Amino acid sequence: MKWGGLVGAALLTLTLAVVLGPTRIPLGELAGSEIVRDLRVPRALLGFLVGGSLAVSGAGLQALVRNPLADPFLLGLSGGAGLGAVGAIALRLPGPWALPIAAFAGALAAMALVYRLALVSGAALDPRVLLLAGVVVGSFAAAITTAIVSLSEAEQLRNAFLWLWGGLSGASWTTVGVLAVYLPLPLLLLLGSARSLDLMALGDEPAGYLGADVTRVRRRVYLAASLLTAAAVAVSGVIGFVGLIIPHAGRMGWGHRHRTLLPVSFLGGGVLLVLADTLARTAVAPRELPVGIVTALIGVPVFALLLRRWVRA
Amino acid sequence: MGRSSLRRWTAALLILGACAPRHRHPRLVRAPSVTDDAGRTVTLAAPAQRVVSLAPSSTELLFAVGAGRQVVGRTTWCRYPPAALSVPVVGDGLEPNIESVAAVHPDLVVLYRSPSNGAALTQLEQLGIPAVVLRQDRLEDVARDARLLGTLTGHPAVGDSVAQTLDVVTAGRPPVAHVHIAYVVWDSPPIVIGAGSFLDQLGTLAGAQNVFHDLRPASAPVSLESLASRNPDVIAVVDDSSAAATPSFAQRPEWKAVPAVRAGRILHLPGDLFGRPSPRAAQAIAAFARLLNTAK
Numbered sequence: 070m071k072w073g074g075l076v077g078a079a080l081l082t083l084t085l086a087v088v089l090g091p092t093r094i095p096l097g098e099l100a101g102s103e104i105v106r107d108l109r110v111p112r113a114l115l116g117f118l119v120g121g122s123l124a125v126s127g128a129g130l131q132a133l134v135r136n137p138l139a140d141p142f143l144l145g146l147s148g149g150a151g152l153g154a155v156g157a158i159a160l161r162l163p164g165p166w167a168l169p170i171a172a173f174a175g176a177l178a179a180m181a182l183v184y185r186l187a188l189v190s191g192a193a194l195d196p197r198v199l200l201l202a203g204v205v206v207g208s209f210a211a212a213i214t215t216a217i218v219s220l221s222e223a224e225q226l227r228n229a230f231l232w233l234w235g236g237l238s239g240a241s242w243t244t245v246g247v248l249a250v251y252l253p254l255p256l257l258l259l260l261g262s263a264r265s266l267d268l269m270a271l272g273d274e275p276a277g278y279l280g281a282d283v284t285r286v287r288r289r290v291y292l293a294a295s296l297l298t299a300a301a302v303a304v305s306g307v308i309g310f311v312g313l314i315i316p317h318a319g320r321m322g323w324g325h326r327h328r329t330l331l332p333v334s335f336l337g338g339g340v341l342l343v344l345a346d347t348l349a350r351t352a353v354a355p356r357e358l359p360v361g362i363v364t365a366l367i368g369v370p371v372f373a374l375l376l377r378r379w380v381r382a
Numbered sequence: 383m384g385r386s387s388l389r390r391w392t393a394a395l396l397i398l399g400a401c402a403p404r405h406r407h408p409r410l411v412r413a414p415s416v417t418d419d420a421g422r423t424v425t426l427a428a429p430a431q432r433v434v435s436l437a438p439s440s441t442e443l444l445f446a447v448g449a450g451r452q453v454v455g456r457t458t459w460c461r462y463p464p465a466a467l468s469v470p471v472v473g474d475g476l477e478p479n480i481e482s483v484a485a486v487h488p489d490l491v492v493l494y495r496s497p498s499n500g501a502a503l504t505q506l507e508q509l510g511i512p513a514v515v516l517r518q519d520r521l522e523d524v525a526r527d528a529r530l531l532g533t534l535t536g537h538p539a540v541g542d543s544v545a546q547t548l549d550v551v552t553a554g555r556p557p558v559a560h561v562h563i564a565y566v567v568w569d570s571p572p573i574v575i576g577a578g579s580f581l582d583q584l585g586t587l588a589g590a591q592n593v594f595h596d597l598r599p600a601s602a603p604v605s606l607e608s609l610a611s612r613n614p615d616v617i618a619v620v621d622d623s624s625a626a627a628t629p630s631f632a633q634r635p636e637w638k639a640v641p642a643v644r645a646g647r648i649l650h651l652p653g654d655l656f657g658r659p660s661p662r663a664a665q666a667i668a669a670f671a672r673l674l675n676t677a678k
Contacts, residue, residue, distance in 0.1 A: 092611035107639040108607050165633040168570060219477065228568040231603065238571040238606055241636035355608030356597065357571060 071322060075336050079117070082343045086113035089347055091354030112240035116346045116360075117339035118248045119237070119301045120311050122256070124338025125331050126297040127312030128319065129259050132266040132327065133290045134196040141298040141312040144203030144291075147233070148210030149179025150302040155214045155229045159221045168232065169239065169303040175210070176299035182206050184291065193273070194287040235306035235361040237346050244304050251300055256335070258293040262286050263327035270325065308361045310368045311338050318372060321379040341368055414533045419495050419523070420515040429536025430490035430512070434472055434483050436502075437494035439518040439658040440531070441466050444492070446544050446661040447528055449535035455486045462654060478502040484509055490534060492516060519600055520580050521552045524659045544661050551587065551663050559591035561674050563649070564614040564642075569631035571603045580659035581651075585618070588670035610639045616677055617642045622653040649677050 087099070087109050094102050126141040133139070153175020157167045186202035187194050218226045265286040268276040273283050301308070319333040345363040352358060415425040434455035435441040441460035444453050450465055455472035472486060473479040480502060483491060491506055493499045495517035506513045514534060516527045525548040532541015563585055565575035575581045576597030585592055593612040594604065617640070619629050628648065637643045651673070655666045 091605050091608045103639060104607055104610055108610065108636060111636070163630060165630045167630065220474075228573065231568070231573070232570050236571045236603075239634070239636065241634065243635045350605045350607065355594065355604045355612070356602050357605045359571075359603075 075333065075340075078340050079336050082340050082347070083113050083117065086116065086343050086347045089351055091351060107241070111242050111245045112237050112346065113343055114245045115240040115248065115304065116237050116343040118245070118252060119305050119308065120315075120338040120340070120342025121335035122248075122252060122297040122301050122338070123308060123312040123342070124315035124319075124334035125256060125259060126294040126301075127338075128316035128327070128330055128334045129262075129266070129290045129294040130312075131316055132269065133287060133294070134200055135270075136196070136200070137317065138313070140309070141294065141301070142307055142309070144199065144295065145179045145183050145205075145207035145210065146176045146295060146298045146302060147307045148207035148214070149175040149177075149182075150299070150307070151175070151229075151233050152210040152214045152217075153178075154232055155217050155226060158226060158229045159217050169244075172306075173299055173303035176295075176302050179206050179210055180292075180295040180299060184288075187291075192288075193284045194291060196287075199291070231359070233306050234359040235308035236349070236357070236359055237305050238357070239304060248300060248304065252297070255293040255296040258289055259297075260328075260331055262290055262293075263331060266290065266327040267325070305360075308342065308364060310361070310364045311341055314368045314372045315341060318375050321375050414536070414538075416514070416530045416533050418514045418530065419517040419527070422515065424512060424514045424534065426490065426512055426534060430488075430534055432486065432488045433490045433492065433535060434486060434488040435460060435492045436473070436478050436483075436499075437492065437516070437518075438462065439524075439660065440492040440494070440516055440527070441469075442658070442660050442662075443518070443524065443528055443531055443544075444535065446540075447532040447535065448537040448540040449531065452535055454488060455483060462660075480505045480509070484511065490514065492531070494518070518659050519578060521548055521583050521659055521663050524580075524661055524663070525549055525552070528661060548661060548663055551667065552583065554587065556586045557589040559586070559589055561590045561616060561677070562593050562612075562614045563590040563616050563618055564593050564609060564612070565618045565620075566609075566629075566631075567601055567620065569629070569634075569637070572606050572609060573601050573603050574609070575601050580663075581618075581620075581656065584656070584663065584666050584670055587667045588674060590616075590618075590670070590674055606636060606639065610641070613640075614642050616647045616649045616674075618649040618651055620651045620653050620656050622657070647677065649673055 087105060090109055092104060094105060099105050123141050130139040130141065130143065131137060150172040153171040154168055157171035162171060183202045183206045187199040190198035265281040268279050268281040269283060269286065276283055315337040316334050319330050319337055323329045323333045341364060345367055346360050349358040349360045349363045413425060413427060414429055415423065418424050431452050432454045433444060433449060433452050435444055435453055436457055438460045441453065441456050442462050444450060445463050445466060453469050456466055456469045458471055458474045460466050470486065472482045477498060488511060491511055491513040493503060493513055493515050495515045503513055503515065518524055518527055525545040528544040529541045532538045565581050567573050567575060574594045575592065576599050577595050578598055578600035582592045582595060593614045631637050632643050632648060655662060655669060
């Protein structure tokens with residue numbers, strides 16, 4: 070029943086995202102409209118994939134660092150992506166894909182650096198050291214970014230910050246296709262670690278006794294969650310709240326078992342981001358709001374309601 | 383745009399050129415006093431002789447009102463007129479470096495009105511250096527600020543004639559718009575020029591109707607879908623470089639949903655003339671009209 074509701078909500082929001090837009094297109098002409106085919110449909114699909122990836126990444130990281138505040142951007146990836154994007158703009162890298170590729174490379178570089186730093190605590194990636202490494206690398210990347218911005222021509226780089234606030238305006242069938250090929254691997258890696266993640270909630274030692282290879286699971290979860298986030302940030306910038314709120318909401322409704330929580334988070338994250346993006350496109354049309362603002366405006370009140378119901382129950 | 387209106391702009395240019403030297407008054411104007419664009423009253427003991435300009439638009443305007451020789455400091459981005467290049471650079475103007483500004487002993491500092499310049503203004507006041515805050519977004523602003531800078535630098539008559547020329551330009555009846563245009567200033571997210579910008583004004587006076595004229599701010603992020611459905615005849619981009627390369631966004635698949643992008647109808651406005659509101663509005667409009675005619 071609950072599953073039916075979630076799948077129904079996913080289909081409904083995707084339909085709304087295709088039907089609604091700043092341009093009024095009669096229902097009968099939807100199928101033949103170029104705007105629907107080339108802009109709305111890929112944007113809805115991209116929003117769903119990105120929202121889902123961020124929520125799954127958040128769920129994995131929250132279990133990994135055992136901290137309910139963890140979100141996909143906690144571990145320095147947004148700083149790395151921002152540095153990549155600002156660097157690409159400052160160096161005027163040519164080509165239509167320079168910005169997303171540079172952001173992706175920056176996120177991956179930050180991921181590798183955090184990983185290497187966290188290894189000083191031993192192969193098992195101590196969550197506390199991982200958190201510290203993430204914050205430190207993120208701040209370092211942000212400092213270099215600010216240095217570049219203050220040393221180069223102002224106007225274009227102000228726009229780089231706008232890009233970082235997040236948005237799905239870069240959606241096309243190409244980006245949807247690239248993500249559809251890329252995402253299954255990290256998603257399946259996380260899903261395959263679901264049982265170990267459940268065990269790790271008991272603590273490292275008990276998890277070890279019960280058959281979880283803590284060292285390997287930590288590495289795998291960290292890499293998979295980071296790969297999801299890096300792809301999301303490359304195509305849509307830093308979109309907040311989805312990765313923080315959706316996993317918690319999922320636990321309230323579906324419990325703590327990751328075999329259920331991860332798919333629920335994917336669907337929930339997709340629903341929230343597509344809904345938020347539909348509002349961002351239509352609320353002040355023809356202008357557009359940064360979608361991260363809308364995810365917060367929708368996500369936080371819904372989350373507050375859920376929290377109240379959950380605490381009472 | 384017809385040939386007669388082209389002639390009108392050429393005439394306006396000639397008036398501007400002819401007025402400038404003739405009306406220069408070398409005599410000192412006593413204690414010039416103005417109200418600047420932030421509503422502050424700026425009073426100087428005597429016309430400023432050592433002026434630091436912290437915005438490209440005000441540097442150009444200072445040279446236009448005949449105060450070029452009094453400019454002793456500029457930003458890295460103040461590159462017009464060419465004579466400005468020989469003025470020492472005091473910073474990049476983003477967060478003014480007050481120390482290097484004070485080091486050239488200015489008796490007037492010209493700031494662009496922006497939140498980040500607020501702290502600089504306070505510091506200058508504490509150092510006892512007079513500062514004037516200008517907000518040049520539209521052509522009317524340029525006219526008003528030409529008078530203001532003319533007064534403060536002891537060239538009120540030149541400032542006045544620059545302003546009058548601009549007044550003639552802005553008051554002129556715009557030609558019937560024959561091109562629908564969208565000005566794209568950034569692509570991810572798409573940001574376009576609205577009615578609050580001088581570019582919208584220049585375009586209107588050159589015969590181009592901005593399809594986002596209903597947006598009141600100077601610029602705003604819009605959805606690509608709106609850009610596609612409003613279907614401008616041409617997309618205008620302001621280029622810093624002289625090489626008019628196709629902007630890289632034009633190669634992205636989602637931008638192909640905009641018919642003008644798909645057809646490659648992209649108008650390159652050189653940043654030197656179109657990057658900021660300037661006293662060369664008449665020249666800019668004439669150049670714009672020429673570009674529109676060749677684009678068709």
